[in-house]
Amino acid sequence: xxxxxxxxxxxxxxxxxxxxxxxxxxxxxxxxxxxxxxxxxxxxxxxxxxxxxxxxxxxxxxxxxxxxxxxxxxxxxxxxxxxxxxxxxxxxxxxxxxxxxxxxxxxxxxxxxxxxxxxxxxxxxxxxxxxxxxxxxxxxxxxxxxxxxxxxxxxxxxxxxxxxxxxxxxxxxxxxxxxxxxxxxxxxxxxxxxxxxxxxxxxxxxxxxxxxxxxxxxxxxxxxxxxxxxxxxxxxxxxxxxxxxxxxxxxxxxxxxxxxxxxxxxxxxxxxxxxxxxxxxxxxxxxxxx
Amino acid sequence: xxxxxxxxxxxxxxxxxxxxxxxxxxxxxxxxxxxxxxxxxxxxxxxxxxxxxxxxxxxxxxxxxxxxxxxxxxxxxxxxxxxxxxxxxxxxxxxxxxxxxxxxxxxxxxxxxxxxxxxxxxxxxxxxxxxxxxxxxxxxxxxxxxxxxxxxxxxxxxxxxxxxxxxxxxxxxxxxxxxxxxxxxxxxxxxxxxxxxxxxxxxxxxxxxxxxxxxxxxxxxxxxxxxxxxxxxxxxxxxxxxxxxxxxxxxxxxxxxxxxxxxxxxxxxxxxxxxxxxxxxxxxxxxxxxxxxxxxxxxxx
Numbered sequence: 001x002x003x004x005x006x007x008x009x010x011x012x013x014x015x016x017x018x019x020x021x022x023x024x025x026x027x028x029x030x031x032x033x034x035x036x037x038x039x040x041x042x043x044x045x046x047x048x049x050x051x052x053x054x055x056x057x058x059x060x061x062x063x064x065x066x067x068x069x070x071x072x073x074x075x076x077x078x079x080x081x082x083x084x085x086x087x088x089x090x091x092x093x094x095x096x097x098x099x100x101x102x103x104x105x106x107x108x109x110x111x112x113x114x115x116x117x118x119x120x121x122x123x124x125x126x127x128x129x130x131x132x133x134x135x136x137x138x139x140x141x142x143x144x145x146x147x148x149x150x151x152x153x154x155x156x157x158x159x160x161x162x163x164x165x166x167x168x169x170x171x172x173x174x175x176x177x178x179x180x181x182x183x184x185x186x187x188x189x190x191x192x193x194x195x196x197x198x199x200x201x202x203x204x205x206x207x208x209x210x211x212x213x214x215x216x217x218x219x220x221x222x223x224x225x226x227x228x229x230x231x232x233x234x235x236x237x238x239x240x241x242x243x244x245x246x247x248x249x250x251x252x253x254x255x256x257x258x259x260x261x262x263x264x265x266x267x268x269x270x271x272x273x274x275x276x277x278x279x280x281x282x283x284x285x286x287x288x289x290x
Numbered sequence: 291x292x293x294x295x296x297x298x299x300x301x302x303x304x305x306x307x308x309x310x311x312x313x314x315x316x317x318x319x320x321x322x323x324x325x326x327x328x329x330x331x332x333x334x335x336x337x338x339x340x341x342x343x344x345x346x347x348x349x350x351x352x353x354x355x356x357x358x359x360x361x362x363x364x365x366x367x368x369x370x371x372x373x374x375x376x377x378x379x380x381x382x383x384x385x386x387x388x389x390x391x392x393x394x395x396x397x398x399x400x401x402x403x404x405x406x407x408x409x410x411x412x413x414x415x416x417x418x419x420x421x422x423x424x425x426x427x428x429x430x431x432x433x434x435x436x437x438x439x440x441x442x443x444x445x446x447x448x449x450x451x452x453x454x455x456x457x458x459x460x461x462x463x464x465x466x467x468x469x470x471x472x473x474x475x476x477x478x479x480x481x482x483x484x485x486x487x488x489x490x491x492x493x494x495x496x497x498x499x500x501x502x503x504x505x506x507x508x509x510x511x512x513x514x515x516x517x518x519x520x521x522x523x524x525x526x527x528x529x530x531x532x533x534x535x536x537x538x539x540x541x542x543x544x545x546x547x548x549x550x551x552x553x554x555x556x557x558x559x560x561x562x563x564x565x566x567x568x569x570x571x572x573x574x575x576x577x578x579x580x581x582x583x584x585x586x587x588x589x590x591x
Contacts, residue, residue, distance in 0.1 A: 137546075138542060248515040249516065251514045253513065
């Protein structure tokens with residue numbers, strides 16, 4: 001009975017808790033696999049950069065049609081795609097590496113966004129509006145997250161093979177197939193899509209956090225991509241559930257609580273992880289003897 | 291080339307203009323009120339004979355105001371300083387001292403029946419509720435106090451002040467009848483709202499609409515799931531029909547709370563300050579009418 005009132009009753013009693021949980025489950029399903037691929041391609045910080053890059057688009061959407069979920073999402077998507085594409089083109093055609101060109105583009109994009117907001121001169125704190133709240137998911141937002149997740153999973157299934165090969169050995173992929181570049185672009189599009197969806201629904205911290213932290217956790221437990229993706233998804237969902245409970249039973253704000261749970265999982269994994277965890281390294285196993 | 295003589299002449303001319311300035315203008319008595327609502331009352335009693343300056347202007351928060359050097363200057367030039375009293379403007383004493391003004395000091399709330407309330411910042415500590423103007427009956431007392439103070443400072447205008455005060459009190463009487471009529475139309479069991487404002491104690495005592503403080507959400511920080519759950523439970527338990535929660539700035543969260551608890555989202559209530567001319571409450575009369583209209587719409591439909 002105690003367990004029930006602690007672990008289940010909050011969700012049974014309050015609709016906003018159920019909605020938050022559903023949102024977190026959907027978001028984990030879409031964002032966590034993308035986080036794993038970002039990590040494997042050493043682009044872990046890209047999520048953060050992209051979250052800033054979509055600001056001008058969202059701002060223009062806001063100025064054109066006010067507080068409309070769809071206008072701001074569309075604007076954010078366009079801005080994110082443009083930055084990702086330009087950064088990718090520069091990286092592939094010049095000497096500059098992708099992270100450096102992305103850094104340049106996202107900073108310019110952020111500056112444009114701040115300028116647009118200032119010139120627009122609305123009294124409403126746009127940044128405040130841009131950041132969603134996991135406790136306030138309405139039907140529209142839930143549908144948007146679910147749609148983005150569905151689309152992400154379908155596209156990931158399509159480009160899974162070239163994506164994995166490019167993570168491991170891009171040279172090999174180029175030698176046997178022309179699928180590398182389209183797969184890369186489709187993947188970047190998915191990153192933007194998930195960020196924009198998560199951004200409006202849940203806020204930047206949550207959107208980027210639920211994408212990257214579970215991915216980092218999964219690295220300590222899985223040896224192949226499939227296992228890592230499954231672990232990342234499970235970790236994301238658990239963080240959502242436990243974080244919401246934490247916020248319900250303490251006074252912690254919901255978004256940070258969810259990421260804090262994920263962070264605790266990460267620390268645990270760094271220490272005790274099966275693959276390369278610190279404790280494992282300190283306690284050497286017996287060598288295989290011939 | 292400007293010679294010394296020319297610049298001296300210019301300075302002399304300037305001095306003459308400056309000296310002539312006040313004498314040339316129509317002589318109005320300068321008075322100061324600490325905040326916009328009080329300034330509006332003083333304006334109505336003073337009429338043409340008085341020039342009123344409000345230290346904390348429209349939309350300003352008099353609780354958390356920190357005076358500027360310009361305020362000290364305004365005070366020094368004033369003949370009467372009107373304050374609400376009851377601990378509303380904690381900063382006025384120091385400001386009066388700093389400005390070395392010789393203005394007469396008037397506490398406009400003198401004579402009202404005081405209410406106690408819990409301190410916003412220190413729960414559990416009881417203090418006097420300063421928001422006495424939220425009851426129209428008290429506002430009439432304010433007007434009487436203001437009239438007497440103005441007559442004392444400017445005896446020549448006695449008849450004008452008395453006439454103004456009479457006319458304005460008549461308007462206040464009409465207002466009070468309107469408020470009572472509007473509240474009477476709300477069924478008795480529906481006269482209850484949740485609001486984060488703690489300024490409606492006198493209104494509640496005078497007109498019988500209960501203002502319940504929300505449990506949980508008290509700051510502008512991101513609310514936790516616990517906060518949201520507490521508010522929803524409270525609204526359901528106490529069968530509250532409308533919420534006026536302006537400190538939850540996230541409209542989506544407010545909508546969620548309303549949807550889940552079955553309460554309606556009310557509009558803006560003005561408590562401590564008037565708005566500018568474009569806003570919903572540029573005068574005291576407008577403010578009270580606005581609030582009552584908001585409450586009536588939220589509770590009757």
